[in-house]
Amino acid sequence: MSGIPDTVIERLKAAVGPKGVIDNPEDMTPYLVEWREKWQGKAALVVRPGSTEEVAEVVRICAETGTRIVPQGGNTGLVGGSIPFERGDEVVLSLGRMNRVRNLDPLNDTITVEAGCILQDVQGAAEEAGRLFPMRIASEGTCQIGGNLSTNAGGTAVLRYGNMRDLVLGLEVVLPDGRIWNGLRGLRKDNTGYDLKQLFIGAEGTLGIITAAVLKLYPMPAERQVAFIAVPDPESAVELLAVAKQTSGGQVTGFEIMPRLGLDLVLKLLPDARDPFADAHGWYVLMELSSGDSGGALRGAIERALETGFENGLVADAVIAESEQQTMDLWALREGLSEAQKIGGGSIKHDVSIPVPDMPAFIRRADQALQQVIPGFRSMAFGHIGDGNVHYNPLQPEGADAAAFLAKWQDVADVVHGIVHDMGGSISAEHGLGRLKVDEVRRYKSAVEMELMSTIKRALDPKNIMNPDKTVTP
Known part of the structure; x- marks a missing residue:
């Protein structure tokens, strides 16, 4: 039944x-x-x-x-x-059957796609037209644009291009009563009242169903420079980011951090992966710069950033990719982190954001506090430190029982989210709330915020049929 x-x-x-x-x-x-x-x-x-x-x-x-x-x-x-x-x-x-590219306008730098289009296919369609759709996430071979929009997906290029919210000009949405709102406008300026599309981006399907979108495109980079960098600590990583921004004139596209534990797990997962360095280091940064200029100036920019980093004690060692294959190999070390954690046993996931300069302090505070809750746990903080988003995923202590460790999920979340809130951060940077955090968010958002969200939900979905009991309650 x-x-x-x-x-x-x-x-x-x-x-x-x-x-x-x-x-x-x-x-x-x-x-x-x-x-x-x-x-x-x-x-x-x-x-x-x-x-x-x-x-x-x-x-x-x-x-x-x-x-x-x-x-x-x-x-x-x-x-x-x-x-x-x-x-x-x-x-x-x-929405998987709705996977057409409806229009591509290279002069307006837009592509209009249906919600069921796979992200990788949208990237490919843009590339065929000599354009870039810059959203890059690990699941791009299977995730769909509608889901990316509904969760306001982030990824590894947010530092340069922004979240999905920043990559959309217009939407088509089926409202909870079955009416169709056609807001598929390729306009970069439209100051005629509320920006309705922003209601549906990040709403996780609770206010309506996104069926199509007009997305922004960009010129294809003519040059990319990628470096894998050993740094003494997260503080050094943040300082190196500032150096790279200044040296390159703001051309830093990606800036990802990972601990030694993460690299060790990836090396076990990927049989062809190699440690870029002879010696082990505590922390690593993967940095990418990109430019529309093919004159080679970007190579000089990344070398100057690294030289300054060495001189100031921010960089312990570094390698710069010399080919497209080496670029892919270095990125594979970062992209393998999510899957590699399974090798380490039980992992309690957190997707948090903190102002960029405060992220090192957050990692230290969370590590110290959790040692009191689970002695011997292994700290796994990695991800998009360049935009203030780190996935803080404590791993079970060596030899511990995974089920017993995962049973402490809420105890660990209480500690981590409490510190995030105290530091003015967010308990969900890019994954959303869904079922996991629909109750959790009430503890950290103000009563005014929660009431505003509930008011919008009741106004658009009075019967509460759209993805009920997720993200927000009416």
């Missing part, structure tokens, strides 16, 4: 046709399990509309009958926002 009347199920099936229906339990499984297998939900049906009009018809039926909808993109999220609950009274609405 699904908890949804058969008559409603039949109407939904008719709305999307045979190609848009998945009702076999085995075939539904990939849509019901979270990537890290933290949640496994149930659904009455998975519908896969092939057009905006079909999405609208599905939503109208659900609004009329009070049926709950869980919008889903590539299902690569990390907070359970795209996973239904275990009740079985929800419908998963997957």
Whole structure:
């Protein structure tokens, strides 16, 4: 029994046709399990509309009958926002069939795509036109644009280009009553009231279903310079970032930090990976500079930044990629971190942001405080320190029981999030709230903020059918 009347199920099936229906339990499984297998939900049906009009018809039926909808993109999220609950009274609405590039305008530097387009395919379409779509995340081969928008995805190029929120000019959205808002405008200036698109970006499908978007494109970089750098500590990394920005004239595209523990785990995971240095170091930075100038000036900029770093004690050792293959190999050391943590056993995840200069102090405070909670835990802080976002993921002590360690998830989160809040940071920098932090966020946002969010939810979704009990409660 699904908890949804058969008559409603039949109407939904008719709305999307045979190609848009998945009702076999085995075939539904990939849509019901979270990537890290933290949640496994149930659904009455998975519908896969092939057009905006079909999405609208599905939503109208659900609004009329009070049926709950869980919008889903590539299902690569990390907070359970795209996973239904275990009740079985929800419908998963997957956008994967809506994967067309509707328009590419190289003169306006825009690309209009449907929500089901895979991020990597959008990058490829832009590249074919001699343009760059700069969003870069580990799941880009499977994640979809609609999910990227709904979670306001970040990634490794935020320092230069911003989050998804900064890469969007217009949206098409199906509202919770089934109406279609066509805001697909390729305008960089539109000062005619509220910027409605921003309501839906980062809302995790709780206010409507994004079906298409106008995205910004940029010139393809003519030159990239990538360096893997050993630094004494996170403080040195932050100071080196300032040096690199000044030396390059603001052309730093990526600036990622990782501890020795992280590099060791990646070297175990990737059989062809090599330590860039003969000696081990405590911390590393992967730095990328990019420019539209092919004259070679960027090489001089990165060398001057490293020279200044050596002179000031900020750099212990460094290698600069000499080929595209070496660039890919160095980035692989960073991109393998998420998967490599599984080798280390139990890992308690945090996705936090702090003002960039304060990040080293946060890491020290969190390390010291958690040693009182779990003696011997292994500190794993890595990621986008250049934009103030580090994934602080404590690993279980060597030889400890993983289940017992993970059972302390909330105790650890209380410590970490408490320090983040005390330092003026955010408990979710880029992953969102979803199921994981929907209750947690109430402890750290003000009553005014929570009431404003709830007011918007009630105004747009009075029946509370859009991804209910995720992100915000009405």
